[in-house]
Amino acid sequence: MTDTESRLSSRASQETGSEIRVMFERAQAIDDVVRLEIGEPHFDTPVHVVEAAAEAAKGGATHYTSTYGMTELRAAIAEKARTDNGVPVDADGVIVTNGGIEALALALLSVVDPGSEVVLPTPEWTNYAAQVELAGGEPVRVPLSPEDGFDLDADAVIERISDDTAAVVLCRPTNPTGRVYDEESVRAVAEAAADHEAYLVADEVYERLTYEGTRTSAAALGDPEWVLSVNSFSKGYAMTGWRLGWLAGPEDVVDAAHVIRQRLSLCSSSVAQHAGLAALTGPQEPFEEMVDAYRDRRAYALDRTAELPAIDPVAPEGAFYLFCNVSSLEGSSMDVALRLLEEEGVSVTPGTAFGDAGEGYLRLSYATDQETLAAGFDRIESFLAQR
Numbered sequence: 427m428t429d430t431e432s433r434l435s436s437r438a439s440q441e442t443g444s445e446i447r448v449m450f451e452r453a454q455a456i457d458d459v460v461r462l463e464i465g466e467p468h469f470d471t472p473v474h475v476v477e478a479a480a481e482a483a484k485g486g487a488t489h490y491t492s493t494y495g496m497t498e499l500r501a502a503i504a505e506k507a508r509t510d511n512g513v514p515v516d517a518d519g520v521i522v523t524n525g526g527i528e529a530l531a532l533a534l535l536s537v538v539d540p541g542s543e544v545v546l547p548t549p550e551w552t553n554y555a556a557q558v559e560l561a562g563g564e565p566v567r568v569p570l571s572p573e574d575g576f577d578l579d580a581d582a583v584i585e586r587i588s589d590d591t592a593a594v595v596l597c598r599p600t601n602p603t604g605r606v607y608d609e610e611s612v613r614a615v616a617e618a619a620a621d622h623e624a625y626l627v628a629d630e631v632y633e634r635l636t637y638e639g640t641r642t643s644a645a646a647l648g649d650p651e652w653v654l655s656v657n658s659f660s661k662g663y664a665m666t667g668w669r670l671g672w673l674a675g676p677e678d679v680v681d682a683a684h685v686i687r688q689r690l691s692l693c694s695s696s697v698a699q700h701a702g703l704a705a706l707t708g709p710q711e712p713f714e715e716m717v718d719a720y721r722d723r724r725a726y727a728l729d730r731t732a733e734l735p736a737i738d739p740v741a742p743e744g745a746f747y748l749f750c751n752v753s754s755l756e757g758s759s760m761d762v763a764l765r766l767l768e769e770e771g772v773s774v775t776p777g778t779a780f781g782d783a784g785e786g787y788l789r790l791s792y793a794t795d796q797e798t799l800a801a802g803f804d805r806i807e808s809f810l811a812q813r
């Protein structure tokens with residue numbers, strides 16, 4: 427079929443896809459490649475979780491579940507949110523989803539009207555603006571300052587909140603910069619949003635991966651009636667492939683998300699939900715060991731970048747990324763990322779995958795194993811030696 431014969435919606439034709447996936451696909455096609463572009467824990471899901479899921483499947487947990495998710499899992503999530511993150515939520519305020527990405531989509535579809543605005547501090551995770559547009563809303567990007575290490579500028583964000591605002595999305599810890607926005611600034615933004623009857627959508631999928639300080643949720647910092655918390659098993663529990671996450675918030679929003687979800691994906695995999703239950707209620711040491719390993723790799727990655735003047739990272743407080751200023755190198759972020767891939771076989775993400783504010787930056791993931799990380803830095807060093 428030629429282009430003129432095809433009948434794509436304007437929505438589909440305008441959707442360009444994520445630059446992270448561009449690098450992912452290109453890297454797949456190369457044999458000897460070091461993958462530092464993707465936020466994928468290299469750890470496999472701990473055995474006790476896999477076994478619980480296998481046992482559940484063998485025992486007949488192979489059917490649809492409630493669209494809200496299994497009752498025991500919703501209760502375990504609420505318990506975790508209360509004890510780990512200080513969020514006053516009970517099981518009725520939780521819906522289990524297919525990863526954080528579906529929780530985010532359901533949150534936006536539930537509260538964004540066509541034409542209403544969603545404020546996004548930027549650089550921002552690659553899917554926020556696209557999901558806002560799929561919901562018919564308009565992304566309003568607020569650039570954060572590189573001089574402040576892309577920390578949350580509460581005043582700049584608050585200035586863009588108005589009665590047209592349906593939501594403000596804050597990612598904490600942040601992908602791509604690894605910043606953990608300070609509690610005072612989050613409180614101020616949450617309060618301003620609530621004053622305008624707008625929701626704070628707090629994307630907390632990296633919440634377990636903080637290297638200093640506490641794991642207080644944004645939902646504990648704002649009026650719980652106006653905070654929607656998006657979370658996931660993917661990163662903190664090494665469960666990306668199970669596609670399991672949750673949305674927690676006021677019951678009317680959770681109920682609305684539930685109705686929309688009946689039309690989209692119906693429910694999460696029953697087997698995955700049993701895995702999630704085991705992850706929350708079983709031993710926590712395997713997950714804590716992962717955080718320790720990321721902490722070591724973060725220190726290693728910072729040591730290596732300290733020796734490379736052309737690569738200047740934002741100091742990361744959480745998640746597993748280094749967002750590095752490479753603006754002294756020739757070409758755009760995408761040019762530099764492609765040259766690194768072609769010349770040295772290292773795959774990284776250009777900063778522009780996170781909006782225009784990411785120009786001049788590359789994102790390196792240290793979620794990989796130590797050997798791969800070391801090989802990646804050796805290759806980056808050799809790339810820079812030739813400039």
Ligand SMILES: Cc1ncc(COP(=O)(O)O)c(C=O)c1O
Pocket residue numbers: 465524525526527528551597601629631657658659660661666670671
């Ligand atoms: C900031 C952020 N939010 C949400 C997600 C979604 O993750 P998942 O759908 O695997 O839970 C990701 C994945 O990379 C992310 O980086």
